[in-house]
Amino acid sequence: MIDISWPLSNNTTGYKDRPSVRIESLKEFDRDGACESAIWMTSHSGTHVDAPVHMLKEGKTIDRLSLESFSGHCVVLDLTMVLEKITSQELQEHADLIKDGDIVLCKTTNSYQEPTAPFNSNFVYIENTGAQYLVEKKVKAVGIDYLGIERNQPGHPTHSELMSNGIVVIEGLRLAHVEPGRYMIVCLPLNVIGLDGAPARAVLLSA
Amino acid sequence: MIDISWPLSNNTTGYKDRPSVRIESLKEFDRDGACESAIWMTSHSGTHVDAPVHMLKEGKTIDRLSLESFSGHCVVLDLTMVLEKITSQELQEHADLIKDGDIVLCKTTNSYQEPTAPFNSNFVYIENTGAQYLVEKKVKAVGIDYLGIERNQPGHPTHSELMSNGIVVIEGLRLAHVEPGRYMIVCLPLNVIGLDGAPARAVLLSA
Numbered sequence: 001m002i003d004i005s006w007p008l009s010n011n012t013t014g015y016k017d018r019p020s021v022r023i024e025s026l027k028e029f030d031r032d033g034a035c036e037s038a039i040w041m042t043s044h045s046g047t048h049v050d051a052p053v054h055m056l057k058e059g060k061t062i063d064r065l066s067l068e069s070f071s072g073h074c075v076v077l078d079l080t081m082v083l084e085k086i087t088s089q090e091l092q093e094h095a096d097l098i099k100d101g102d103i104v105l106c107k108t109t110n111s112y113q114e115p116t117a118p119f120n121s122n123f124v125y126i127e128n129t130g131a132q133y134l135v136e137k138k139v140k141a142v143g144i145d146y147l148g149i150e151r152n153q154p155g156h157p158t159h160s161e162l163m164s165n166g167i168v169v170i171e172g173l174r175l176a177h178v179e180p181g182r183y184m185i186v187c188l189p190l191n192v193i194g195l196d197g198a199p200a201r202a203v204l205l206s207a
Numbered sequence: 208m209i210d211i212s213w214p215l216s217n218n219t220t221g222y223k224d225r226p227s228v229r230i231e232s233l234k235e236f237d238r239d240g241a242c243e244s245a246i247w248m249t250s251h252s253g254t255h256v257d258a259p260v261h262m263l264k265e266g267k268t269i270d271r272l273s274l275e276s277f278s279g280h281c282v283v284l285d286l287t288m289v290l291e292k293i294t295s296q297e298l299q300e301h302a303d304l305i306k307d308g309d310i311v312l313c314k315t316t317n318s319y320q321e322p323t324a325p326f327n328s329n330f331v332y333i334e335n336t337g338a339q340y341l342v343e344k345k346v347k348a349v350g351i352d353y354l355g356i357e358r359n360q361p362g363h364p365t366h367s368e369l370m371s372n373g374i375v376v377i378e379g380l381r382l383a384h385v386e387p388g389r390y391m392i393v394c395l396p397l398n399v400i401g402l403d404g405a406p407a408r409a410v411l412l413s414a
Contacts, residue, residue: 190215
């Protein structure tokens with residue numbers, strides 16, 4: 001099992017440096033004989049699955065997605081040469097690797113930033129032509145190694161294109177230590193009723 | 208994939224009816240063009256993994272446990288006839304089913320309570336003789352279908368016995384819909400640095 005999840009702490013990078021994770025002690029060993037803590041986070045902190053309702057008014061909530069939506073056959077693409085954005089052209093170079101029903105994970109230079117670094121507004125993202133290409137390829141889900149899958153595109157066309165075609169978006173992966181290639185992914189978001197997304201732990205297994 | 212996780216909402220049962228989960232809206236579609244939420248929960252809300260440091264002063268934190276500690280070969284035992292507590296005697300009746308290195312999940316009447324019901328202080332728990340028996344059987348982890356694995360035993364002997372022998376404790380499973388028998392379990396707690404436990408999503412796969 002290869003962990004591809006963002007470590008969570010009070011220092012975890014937040015999207016546009018907004019509050020992301022806050023840990024507080026509720027019980028301490030010396031005082032209470034046991035340790036217990038409280039965790040505050042957003043539905044989009046660290047590694048997480050976006051539910052369609054995050055960006056589509058009539059979209060499904062996270063508890064309405066099947067577990068198979070974000071787990072299964074997976075390909076990690078080497079996109080570490082991309083400087084700014086992943087377009088259809090960059091993805092076409094990997095066309096042979098992407099199969100129907102795949103979960104496509106984009107490994108970029110984003111993965112080489114520290115998980116506690118200040119937010120990088122110049123992160124590598126998937127442009128809407130890249131999203132259109134992934135729809136044509138009939139993939140099941142798309143994962144990116146930063147806290148967003150698109151960067152300030154008016155109307156969120158990448159999210160809309162993917163979500164309106166039933167493709168699940170996984171954000172906040174960590175892929176620096178992962179060899180590009182085929183795997184099985186198990187990505188398990190918390191089952192929060194009615195939510196627009198949820199924090200997840202994600203792992204890769206050999207295919 | 209069979210989901211065995213506790214659904215999370217503002218109504219989720221809390222241990223001894225303490226605050227468990229609190230969801231708040233941060234962004235709304237009509238106002239902000241996207242939905243986003245905040246989640247407050249404890250390290251022991253809903254389905255979760257107890258890290259040894261929850262009950263052992265020098266114990267490991269959740270991020271120091273290997274992923275294999277809580278995933279792998281698994282047996283779901285039918286303990287729905289147990290009225291109060293699971294002792295070594297109840298477990299011995301299933302001796303042939305429990306293998307070295309197994310993750311043992313105890314299916315009890317607890318699973319038939321609603322996930323939003325008031326806390327039931329008479330929940331079925333594992334008594335310390337049950338814990339001792341599981342140590343002898345060299346299991347890897349133990350899961351229970353309520354928010355605690357023991358009930359008001361002074362000094363927490365069930366936790367101590369299991370944890371001091373390297374056996375991981377998974378609490379808050381939901382097993383009413385699961386046939387007893389052998390499975391593979393994937394249980395993935397959030398990777399929160401330094402914490403005494405963490406909320407998890409857990410699923411069963413056919414063995």
